[in-house]
Amino acid sequence: xPESLLYGTEVVLNGLMAGVLYALVALGFVLIYKASGxxxxxxxxxxxxxxxxxxxxxxxxxxxxxxxxxxxxxxIHNFGWEVPAIIAIVLTVVVMVLxxxxxxxxxxxxxxxxxxxxxxxxTIGLAYFLEGVADLMWGSEIKALDVGLPQGGSLWIExxxxxxxxxxxxxxxxFLDQLDLIATVIAAVLVIALxxxxxxxxxxxxxxxxxxxxxxxxxxxxxxxxxxVLVWSVAGFVALVAGIVWGSKxxxxxxxxxIALKALPVxxxxxxxxxxxxxxxGLIIGVGEKLFEFSIGPLVGGATxxxxxxxxxxxxxxxxxxxxxxxxxIERV
Amino acid sequence: xxxxxEGYVTEDGxxxxxxxxxxxxxxxxxxGVVAIKDISFDIREGEIRAIIGPNGAGKSSMLNVISxxxxxxxxxxxxxxxxxxxxxxxxxxxxxxxRTFQNIALFEGMSVLDNVMTGxxxxxxxGLFSQALWKxxxxxxxxENREIVERVIDFxxxxxxxxxxxxxxxxxxxxRVELARALAAEPKxxxxxxxxxxxxxxxxxxxxxxILDVNDEFGTTIALIEHDMGVVMDLxxxxxxxxxxxxxxxxxxxxxxxxxxxxDAYLGVSHD
Numbered sequence: 001x002p003e004s005l006l007y008g009t010e011v012v013l014n015g016l017m018a019g020v021l022y023a024l025v026a027l028g029f030v031l032i033y034k035a036s037g038x039x040x041x042x043x044x045x046x047x048x049x050x051x052x053x054x055x056x057x058x059x060x061x062x063x064x065x066x067x068x069x070x071x072x073x074x075x076i077h078n079f080g081w082e083v084p085a086i087i088a089i090v091l092t093v094v095v096m097v098l099x100x101x102x103x104x105x106x107x108x109x110x111x112x113x114x115x116x117x118x119x120x121x122x123t124i125g126l127a128y129f130l131e132g133v134a135d136l137m138w139g140s141e142i143k144a145l146d147v148g149l150p151q152g153g154s155l156w157i158e159x160x161x162x163x164x165x166x167x168x169x170x171x172x173x174x175f176l177d178q179l180d181l182i183a184t185v186i187a188a189v190l191v192i193a194l195x196x197x198x199x200x201x202x203x204x205x206x207x208x209x210x211x212x213x214x215x216x217x218x219x220x221x222x223x224x225x226x227x228x229v230l231v232w233s234v235a236g237f238v239a240l241v242a243g244i245v246w247g248s249k250x251x252x253x254x255x256x257x258x259i260a261l262k263a264l265p266v267x268x269x270x271x272x273x274x275x276x277x278x279x280x281x282g283l284i285i286g287v288g289e290k291l292f293e294f295s296i297g298p299l300v301g302g303a304t305x306x307x308x309x310x311x312x313x314x315x316x317x318x319x320x321x322x323x324x325x326x327x328x329x330i331e332r333v
Numbered sequence: 334x335x336x337x338x339e340g341y342v343t344e345d346g347x348x349x350x351x352x353x354x355x356x357x358x359x360x361x362x363x364x365g366v367v368a369i370k371d372i373s374f375d376i377r378e379g380e381i382r383a384i385i386g387p388n389g390a391g392k393s394s395m396l397n398v399i400s401x402x403x404x405x406x407x408x409x410x411x412x413x414x415x416x417x418x419x420x421x422x423x424x425x426x427x428x429x430x431x432r433t434f435q436n437i438a439l440f441e442g443m444s445v446l447d448n449v450m451t452g453x454x455x456x457x458x459x460g461l462f463s464q465a466l467w468k469x470x471x472x473x474x475x476x477e478n479r480e481i482v483e484r485v486i487d488f489x490x491x492x493x494x495x496x497x498x499x500x501x502x503x504x505x506x507x508x509r510v511e512l513a514r515a516l517a518a519e520p521k522x523x524x525x526x527x528x529x530x531x532x533x534x535x536x537x538x539x540x541x542x543x544i545l546d547v548n549d550e551f552g553t554t555i556a557l558i559e560h561d562m563g564v565v566m567d568l569x570x571x572x573x574x575x576x577x578x579x580x581x582x583x584x585x586x587x588x589x590x591x592x593x594x595x596x597d598a599y600l601g602v603s604h605d
Contacts, residue, residue, distance in 0.1 A: 202457040209440055209451050216438035219400070220518065221426030221455040 003168060010174050011294045012287055017180035019286020020187045021245060025259050026266040026278040027191070028238040033272045034211040035231040038108065038119045042127035044260025046096075046236055049134040051243030051252045053095050055145050056138040057088040063137045085147040089240070096236030097229075104229045112224075131257065140254070145247035150178040183245040190241055191279060194234070198275075203230060211273075265313035271323025280324060285309045340377055343570050350378030352414070353522055353554050354399065359408035361394055368394040369405065370578040376522065381548050382556045383565045386575035387598060392558040393435060395575070396526050399556065400432045401425035413521075427455050431520035433511045435527045435558075441500040445491060445510050446482070448499055452517030453478040482517050488550070489513045489543060505536040509543070516547060523547070525557035529564055537561070541568055562599065566590065574598070 025043065032040045040046075056063065060079040069075060083091070107122055158173035165171030198204035209217045210227045217224060246256055270281025289308040297304045316323065340349045354376040361369040369391045376382045384392045397403040399410070401422040410417040412428065420428075431452070440448050457474060486495055489509055494502060499510060508528060515523055528544065529537045541564060547553050559565045565572060566586040574582035574589055576598040582589045589595055 202454060205447075205451060206454055208443065208447075209454075212440035212442050213438050215434065216440060217451075218402070218422040219426055219432050219434070219438065220451045220514065221423050222451075223421075223423045 003170065006164060006168075006171055008291070008294065010176075011290045013174060013176060014180070015287035015290030016283055017176070017184050017286070018290065019283035020184045020279075021180075021242070021259075021282075022262055022266045022286055023279045023282025024183075024187045024190070024238065024242045024245070025263040026270065026282055027194070027275065028235045028242065029260075029263055029267055030270075030272060030275055030278045031194075031231055031235045031238065035207055036108070036119075036210075036228055037116060038123060039116070039272070040235065041120065041123040041260070042130055043235065043239060043263070044257040045127045045130045045134070046099075046239035047243040047246065047259065048252070048254070048257040049099075049130055049243075050092055050096055050236065050240035051145060051247035051256060052134050052138040052143070054088055054092045054147070054240065054244065055143045055247070055252050057091050058083050058085060058145075058147075061138060066139065067136060089147070089244075092240055093237060096240055097233045100232030100236050101229050103232055104225065108228065109225060127257075131254075143247075143252040145244070145252050147244055147248065149182050149244075149248050151248070152178060154178045154181060179245070179249055186241060186245065190238065191275070194238075195275065197234075203227070207231060262309065265309035267323070268313035268316050269323055271325045274323070274325035277323055277325030285312065288312060343380075347379065347549075347570075349380045349570065352376070353378050353412070354556075355411040356395075356399070357409045357411065359395070359398055359405045359410075361391075361398060361403055361405045367578050369398065369575075371408075372573075372575070372578075372580045373408075374573045374580065374583055376554060376556050377571075378554055379548070379552050380554060380570040381544065381568055382554075383569035383572045384556065384558050384575060385560060385562065385565050385572055388560065389577075390575040390598075391578040392560075392575055393526060394578075396432070396524055396556070396558055399425075399522075400430060400524055426518070429518070429521035430524065431515035431518040431522075432524035433508070433515050433526055433528060435530060437504075437507050437511055439499045439507060439511055439514070442498065444496050444498055445502070445513075446486070446495045448510055449482050449486060449513045449517045450478065452485075452514040453482060455518060481519070485513050485517045488546070489516070505532055505539075508532070508536075508540065512540075512543065512547075516551075516553070519551075520553065523553050523555045525555065527558050527560070529559060529561060537564060544568060 025047065028043045028046070029040060032038055032043075055061075060081045060083065062068070062076050062079060065077050069077075103126065107126065108119070111119055111122060153175050154177070157176050160173070162171070162173035164173070196204075198208055206217070206222045206227055207230065209220065209222055210224055210231075214224060217227075242259065243252070243256065246259055250256075266278060266281040266285050268281075269284055270277030270279070289305045292308045293302065293304045340351055342348055352375045355373075356375070357373050359369055359372050360367070372395065384395055386392050394403060398405050401420045401424065404419055412430075426432075440451065443451075456478060486492055489512060491506065491509055491513060494506065494510075499507060502510065512525070512528065515525075525544070529540050532540060544555060544557070545568065548555055557565075557569070559568075569586060571584060572582070572586055572589045573580060574592070574595045576594075581594040581598060582592040584592075
């Protein structure tokens, strides 16, 4: 195989894996948007909050330690124990469910039937509030999250793909990050589980029903409030998974909440209402931006990854505003 | 006249049972507008009960009170002899009161089959976790629910469109799918909000036949709203007539037909 083709393939593989991660974040948006028409700006901060909570529980941090110390003049910071990752993850899920309930009970229950822009504004408020609470609760320093996911390039893949170079001395096999590979598997499992949940369970059916028509959902006996708490919980769980993966990759820090912005172009491509759309959109953007950087990047001085996705999204907005799989916009006259 | 306690026998010989639902002195206001003014009536086991009246008479409001979508300012609702506390629409549905809507409220993105299946949601007992794991119990439940749904689909003659997304169906069929979904819930009381609105003569005849068959075959108690007098008189056992939020007549179709107030309301005699 010629060298450029080999590198191109490696770029595509890496792009696909990055794309899966984008899709993961976008999924959180789609879930909430479909069921309640809320564009949840706080999705990224939820991922940050989930990752911080997970880290805090794992190392036995005392929540609100600084606040407590400031008020009572104490010097507590740590419980002095460590919690195994798996138990900490379960506890974090409990926290996210509690968060979902609070959000529904105290914010969105009172905003049912409001304009989308008002709901959107509410989520912006929620995002900054949650960010503040997260800092107050766990401290704002950068945390190295390690739940035991493997890191670094996969030697096995490198060694076993070397032959593709066919004697080319500059080719050492494909370099694929193990964490990216694991993340891809996790994301795939999560997506399959979500689809199965929404297709085959009672609550899944109810969730789809609520997403489709509130009035009809009420008339067949669905408790809208419960379904919304459920949806926010699922979105919180997706945020936790995204938080774990991205947190393991680059540390738990404020910039984690910005991955939400990466999900925006994915949503414009895939459509705000489609789960397959979020996946395909994520893959297209992941591969697209890596390939673009690889091929065009050197000609324009690089750093195209920062804007490529948004330009692609703009093109889609102009020519196909409902996205690849979004509900068709049909105007009846 | 009708016997107040034990029920009665209809002209075509069906035995009508005791009171299923009783509305007592219902008053509903929207700000200064009185939509329903001090109305009382009952619905009996196994009967087809109609609420009729000219446009804006408050018929739909009354149906929405029964189904919990509106909360009346005054009055009491009794269901199976028990006073009903204030309830949300989904709780009313869980009690076994199913309904259809004047402007069709279906799940447009789902197939006909999935739509009708949502009618079974209240009958699914198995919890989230055992269902997620797809244990035998959940599977059995799913099969049972499917059987009931298939029976309803057969009954309403919509087998040929069972896999079609609802959004592609013509209006008349959508109305029928909505009826199927309500019926799948095996309701103790079925509320139909203008089931024949916007239909042509043929579709109206079909729908009338289905309503009669449902009542006959499953013994379902039905309360329906309609402003097409002809249809209502043929269908129903007893009729409540409303005008300007007030009850102006109540009785068998023949009794109502000869009621002077009713004739005035429909012929538009001025109210002064």
